[in-house]
Amino acid sequence: MQSVTDFTMPLFNTKVKSLPNGFICHQNTISSVKADALYHYLLDECAWQQPKIVIYGKTVSIPRLQCYIADEGLEYQYSGLTMAPEPWSAVLLAIKNRLSHTFGVPFNALLVNWYRDGQDSMGWHSDDEPELGREPCIASLSLGASRLFKMRQKQTLQVYNLQLQSGDCLLMSGRSQLDFQHSLPKQPSVKQGRINLTFRYVLPHHVR
Numbered sequence: 413m414q415s416v417t418d419f420t421m422p423l424f425n426t427k428v429k430s431l432p433n434g435f436i437c438h439q440n441t442i443s444s445v446k447a448d449a450l451y452h453y454l455l456d457e458c459a460w461q462q463p464k465i466v467i468y469g470k471t472v473s474i475p476r477l478q479c480y481i482a483d484e485g486l487e488y489q490y491s492g493l494t495m496a497p498e499p500w501s502a503v504l505l506a507i508k509n510r511l512s513h514t515f516g517v518p519f520n521a522l523l524v525n526w527y528r529d530g531q532d533s534m535g536w537h538s539d540d541e542p543e544l545g546r547e548p549c550i551a552s553l554s555l556g557a558s559r560l561f562k563m564r565q566k567q568t569l570q571v572y573n574l575q576l577q578s579g580d581c582l583l584m585s586g587r588s589q590l591d592f593q594h595s596l597p598k599q600p601s602v603k604q605g606r607i608n609l610t611f612r613y614v615l616p617h618h619v620r
């Protein structure tokens with residue numbers, strides 16, 4: 413297996429799928445060998461948590477595990493949760509810097525989600541928390557099992573499907589969070605795990 417200490421991302425000279433406005437999928441941004449090495453590294457290294465959130469008055473555990481990593485002091489809040497950041501490892505810092513350079517965005521935060529199998533999921537939502545700003549640019553890297561990603565136009569309710577493969581990098585920018593919700597539905601037939609990394613720029617406290 414490839415060592416993750418020499419983990420670097422190749423250039424983004426990959427196929428780009430056309431999707432609704434604001435969504436771009438860069439396919440095969442890392443080789444399957446690197447994606448596999450990174451997946452197993454993250455399984456071992458991340459401080460996984462399964463927080464509880466309140467939905468329609470009921471307290472439930474989120475249906476996946478997660479880990480929030482960011483620059484010092486950059487808390488992130490969603491669904492009533494406040495997440496204090498874990499520090500960057502050298503491996504994740506290298507990927508963040510590569511993506512920042514590629515997309516011209518000074519990413520400073522990362523939410524890592526681990527879907528242990530097809531029973532784990534993410535419900536419909538937009539990444540529209542105030543600390544992300546009005547039109548955030550989010551780079552979302554998929555590792556492991558292939559999963560269906562859905563985008564739903566908020567006005568027309570038209571749904572678009574995208575099959576995300578290991579090594580794909582989905583960029584969500586422009587009006588993607590204003591005009592669409594997205595979700596990762598349960599897929600009981602999927603038996604393998606998937607890890608998704610969403611690199612974000614979180615506004616410092618003084619400009620929120």
Ligand SMILES: O=C(O)CCC(=O)C(=O)O
Pocket residue numbers: 523525534539552561576594595596608610
């Ligand atoms: O796992 C995915 O691809 C979706 C992640 C997501 O929706 C999010 O982090 O906001």
